[in-house]
Amino acid sequence: MNHAQLTALGRALRLLGEHGDALTSDTPDARLHEFRTDLRRALELLDESVGAAAPTTRCAEHPNGPVDEAAPDLCLLCETRRRAARRAEFNGPAPQPAHTQAAPSRYGTSADRPQPQQRWLPELWNGQEWQLCGTPRRDRREAELYLAALRRGSRPAMAYRLVHEFTDYEVLRIWGEPRRVDIEPLGNL
Numbered sequence: 001m002n003h004a005q006l007t008a009l010g011r012a013l014r015l016l017g018e019h020g021d022a023l024t025s026d027t028p029d030a031r032l033h034e035f036r037t038d039l040r041r042a043l044e045l046l047d048e049s050v051g052a053a054a055p056t057t058r059c060a061e062h063p064n065g066p067v068d069e070a071a072p073d074l075c076l077l078c079e080t081r082r083r084a085a086r087r088a089e090f091n092g093p094a095p096q097p098a099h100t101q102a103a104p105s106r107y108g109t110s111a112d113r114p115q116p117q118q119r120w121l122p123e124l125w126n127g128q129e130w131q132l133c134g135t136p137r138r139d140r141r142e143a144e145l146y147l148a149a150l151r152r153g154s155r156p157a158m159a160y161r162l163v164h165e166f167t168d169y170e171v172l173r174i175w176g177e178p179r180r181v182d183i184e185p186l187g188n189l
Helices: 003-020 029-049 074-089 142-150
Strands: 118-125 128-130 159-165 168-176
Touching: 003 029, 029 118, 118 142, 142 168
Parallel strands: none
Antiparallel strands: 118 128, 118 159, 159 168
């Protein structure tokens, strides 16, 4: 529905509301014919504005889906899902075919083990502790180039380090010398 249709339909419906407010038991027939004309005009505007077919179900997910008269929302797709859930509730989960079950393994399957993740974490010394200063990188050379660019930047930190993360953490290299800085002015006097 475009803006012009929306405006015209709103105006027609407001006019019908005014007609409803003005309606009394002694309204003349000429005014009733005027009401009918305005009502027909509002219905024509509504017919022009509606673009899609009327929904066949009361389901928000599948408004034009297949109909199941026994379902509360008339949606066959949702009712099929609900029936399967009720069956599983009473009968237990469906049995798996024998050819898809994995043979028991002493070490488990590869899907059971997490895949090793290897990352390089660029960190800077903020005067109190080491903090991450960029996104973790998958490539060591890229992480070192990133830290080199930070050291050459306009506001370099006191120290930087590159931490290798591979199921555990290992500090690979430190640039600069981290010193504790008291955050209170005048040494906390």
